[in-house]
Amino acid sequence: MAKIPGTRSSFAQRGRQALAWGLVWVLALHLGLSISLETWLPVARDPEYGRKLALLRRRIAEDPQRPLVLLLGSSRSGLGVRPAAFEARRGPLGGTPLVFNFAMTGAGPVHELMFLRRLLDQGIHPRMVLIEVHPLFLHQESGYAEENWLNINRLQRCDLELLARYHSNYPAVRHHWRWSRLAPWWAHRFTLLALFEPRWVQQESRPDTWTRLDQDGWLPFHREQVTLDEYGRARELAKKEYARALQSFHVTSVPDRAIRELLDLCRRHEIATGLFVMPEGSDFRSWYPDSAREKVDAYLAALCRQYQCPLVDATFWIEDGLFSDGHHLLPAGANHFSQRFGREVLQPMLARAGLPTSPAADVASKRRTKTSR
Amino acid sequence: MLFCSQQYLLFFLLVFGIYWALPWRRGRVYLLLAASFYFYASWNHWLAAIIAISTTVDYWVARGMQSAGDPRRRKLLLSVTVVGNLALLCYFKYANFFLESLEQALRAAGSTASLPLLSVILPIGISFYTFEAINYAVDVYRRHVPAERSLANFMLFITFFPHLVAGPIVRARDFLPQIQRAKHWDWARMQLGVSFFLMGLFKKLAIADRMALFADPVFANPEQYRTSAVWLAVLAYALQIYCDFSGYTDMALGSAHMLGYKLAKNFNMPYLAANISDFWRRWHISLSSWLRDYLFIPLGGSRGTAWQTNRNLLITMTLGGLWHGASWTFVAWGILHGLLLIGHRGFKAFCRARPRLDALLANPLTTVPRVALTFVTVSLAWVFFRATTFAGAAAMFQQMFVPHRGLGLPLHKSSLLVLACLMLVCHVLVDRGVWKKLAPRLPAPAMGFGYALVLILSMVLAPDAGKAFIYFQF
Numbered sequence: 001m002a003k004i005p006g007t008r009s010s011f012a013q014r015g016r017q018a019l020a021w022g023l024v025w026v027l028a029l030h031l032g033l034s035i036s037l038e039t040w041l042p043v044a045r046d047p048e049y050g051r052k053l054a055l056l057r058r059r060i061a062e063d064p065q066r067p068l069v070l071l072l073g074s075s076r077s078g079l080g081v082r083p084a085a086f087e088a089r090r091g092p093l094g095g096t097p098l099v100f101n102f103a104m105t106g107a108g109p110v111h112e113l114m115f116l117r118r119l120l121d122q123g124i125h126p127r128m129v130l131i132e133v134h135p136l137f138l139h140q141e142s143g144y145a146e147e148n149w150l151n152i153n154r155l156q157r158c159d160l161e162l163l164a165r166y167h168s169n170y171p172a173v174r175h176h177w178r179w180s181r182l183a184p185w186w187a188h189r190f191t192l193l194a195l196f197e198p199r200w201v202q203q204e205s206r207p208d209t210w211t212r213l214d215q216d217g218w219l220p221f222h223r224e225q226v227t228l229d230e231y232g233r234a235r236e237l238a239k240k241e242y243a244r245a246l247q248s249f250h251v252t253s254v255p256d257r258a259i260r261e262l263l264d265l266c267r268r269h270e271i272a273t274g275l276f277v278m279p280e281g282s283d284f285r286s287w288y289p290d291s292a293r294e295k296v297d298a299y300l301a302a303l304c305r306q307y308q309c310p311l312v313d314a315t316f317w318i319e320d321g322l323f324s325d326g327h328h329l330l331p332a333g334a335n336h337f338s339q340r341f342g343r344e345v346l347q348p349m350l351a352r353a354g355l356p357t358s359p360a361a362d363v364a365s366k367r368r369t370k371t372s373r
Numbered sequence: 374m375l376f377c378s379q380q381y382l383l384f385f386l387l388v389f390g391i392y393w394a395l396p397w398r399r400g401r402v403y404l405l406l407a408a409s410f411y412f413y414a415s416w417n418h419w420l421a422a423i424i425a426i427s428t429t430v431d432y433w434v435a436r437g438m439q440s441a442g443d444p445r446r447r448k449l450l451l452s453v454t455v456v457g458n459l460a461l462l463c464y465f466k467y468a469n470f471f472l473e474s475l476e477q478a479l480r481a482a483g484s485t486a487s488l489p490l491l492s493v494i495l496p497i498g499i500s501f502y503t504f505e506a507i508n509y510a511v512d513v514y515r516r517h518v519p520a521e522r523s524l525a526n527f528m529l530f531i532t533f534f535p536h537l538v539a540g541p542i543v544r545a546r547d548f549l550p551q552i553q554r555a556k557h558w559d560w561a562r563m564q565l566g567v568s569f570f571l572m573g574l575f576k577k578l579a580i581a582d583r584m585a586l587f588a589d590p591v592f593a594n595p596e597q598y599r600t601s602a603v604w605l606a607v608l609a610y611a612l613q614i615y616c617d618f619s620g621y622t623d624m625a626l627g628s629a630h631m632l633g634y635k636l637a638k639n640f641n642m643p644y645l646a647a648n649i650s651d652f653w654r655r656w657h658i659s660l661s662s663w664l665r666d667y668l669f670i671p672l673g674g675s676r677g678t679a680w681q682t683n684r685n686l687l688i689t690m691t692l693g694g695l696w697h698g699a700s701w702t703f704v705a706w707g708i709l710h711g712l713l714l715i716g717h718r719g720f721k722a723f724c725r726a727r728p729r730l731d732a733l734l735a736n737p738l739t740t741v742p743r744v745a746l747t748f749v750t751v752s753l754a755w756v757f758f759r760a761t762t763f764a765g766a767a768a769m770f771q772q773m774f775v776p777h778r779g780l781g782l783p784l785h786k787s788s789l790l791v792l793a794c795l796m797l798v799c800h801v802l803v804d805r806g807v808w809k810k811l812a813p814r815l816p817a818p819a820m821g822f823g824y825a826l827v828l829i830l831s832m833v834l835a836p837d838a839g840k841a842f843i844y845f846q847f
Contacts, residue, residue: 011560011561012559012560012561013560014561014564014813014817015559015560015561015562015563015564015565016560016564017817017821018564018817018820018821018824019560019563019564019567019821019824020817020821021817021818021820021821021822021824022567022820022821022822022823022824022825023821024821025821025822025824025825025826026824026825026828026829028825029825029829179379183832185829185832185833186832186835189832189833189834189835192833193833193834197787197788199784199785199787199788200784200785200787200788200834202586202784202836
């Protein structure tokens, strides 16, 4: 029976319909966004990972035959390793490995393992993985744990199984993650808003930092130079963040298990590996007690012996003026470091792994392959 | 448990589900009572015990007043409950303020005495529920309402969770009869409740919390910012406090509607007020009407001479300022509004004697500048309300009125201006009755889409989670 407009029952019917439609729209908008985040908008879920993945895919698509050398690490590597500087001598023939900087902010062994697992799941199979070992991430206790940097909203379903083994409060992670999946408009609000109007997002939540990434995943520090004052302030922040942890330094279980699992994973997938430690300024180095440095060295030496992978300790490579805060490199520092890294580390590692190191070597290697065929 | 938090959402859905599933009216009352105590105890268990004890005492005293025939005994009981409630409020809210002020006064007089500070925490919402308890006692004393026979009903009146922590200040005569009334599921009322709740959510998350990003850093260090930035920060604070408080009220009204209760309207587009007197008829209506009925009128109201009326206004507004917080800046804010109201009364009398001027001011063309002037005046007064010290307020005014160079706003001003324009447009649409005509004609899918859009925009524009409502501190 038709409702007479303006009667109590017509208001009730209208109210019911409007609320039902509201619910349908809310569900549809959330579902639509969830699907978009999983398919064509991964950059909104995790801007840093999403942009690096998109760049990596683009680079692979340019020449799918090029062997991939992937660099995993923290912001130290993200700002400090510029793959383009390795390839300055690359000739017109191509074929040299594609070196891609896949380092991420706050990434220690657990994150590195998580990112490599994701890439393998997505069919990206590097021939070699260079793994940065950040000494501070070897000591993960309470305030210094890598999990403090974990952005749960950005996790993928496949990451949960990993975190169940590594996170100190996995039920809370799972709970938060489920909520973020149920309400993606809330969980990813900063990145979504920044897609439309970045000026409406607070600086610290702005994801457009990652638009400065170069084609090989290097993120240049936002300034060419810092003043002494700025350096001093940034160094004090770094000191506040790290110096106390160094006083009670010891290698804890979580990073040890994660780094071993990462190396095991590479071994299972026949991926060559190499470990490296990024440079630190003299101030930063002075915060290490002797015992901490000895523990780091001993641990890494034992690990490399066990997994038979090379280790490069570049702690002392760069002079103080090329850091923004004592451990993150300025663009000039990144160039300087990357050239030496390419020359002294990468080429020997590539040669050891049987990968072409230069155009000439690549041509020779192709000839050898043809002959053997 | 903030209204805009995940915990509240779960809590409310649970209460809402059980409430409407219960077939017994008394069962629903007990459920709401239990839920209200749980809601309050989520902040502090002990403070929930205090509210339970104080409401029980108020209940028995009112019963005593009802049954007592002797006027002196009734007056004594009224004094007991009013003084008891005010003592509770003074102890928790003002004890340290008075001690600090006394110490400062003694030091100014040359004494070196140091007075101890009490280690007390402010029970959330105490200013609101003590006023409700007082208005109930006074109404029972005046025989405007009968004393409630059921302790559970009375406790629910005081502790009903939607209004418990920041109002609106409900009156017994409005709320108690609603408890008695049978509640039936009503889709139209659900729609109304959802609309109110979503509107409040948008005001809180998308506007108030965003405006705090502009206002907070500037009020913290005004001397660092240039003049234009400080003016914009004051505008941002004016929007923040309105959207924060009226957003809370809307969510309270919405939650109550969904449970079949109607709370008093607390705001009526106050920034469209054409004068300061009109502003107070539109801003925090439940408080201003409380102050009128239980303070201004008992003081003599406007029945005496102009001087007496002005004195009563000043006392009322000063105490109203102090009610907001234990700080001299709130007192100054109250005094300033008192003086503005006195000035407006004087100006009104002046105009009444000049019919041409009166007619000119009544002309709609002059309304826009009058509204603008009122808004600017109220916004400037907010500086005292927001600044934590007089020095801070003075620094704000200095930056505003003496041109200064300095930092720009902490966030690009586009979101401030866009949201301010949005608010203005919405106010005008509602004020002109456009929304009232348009809303019933919208098809249900469009209305539903509007709800979804408001919810999504509230989420996306929220700068941060978990920012408490400003009025929770009062």
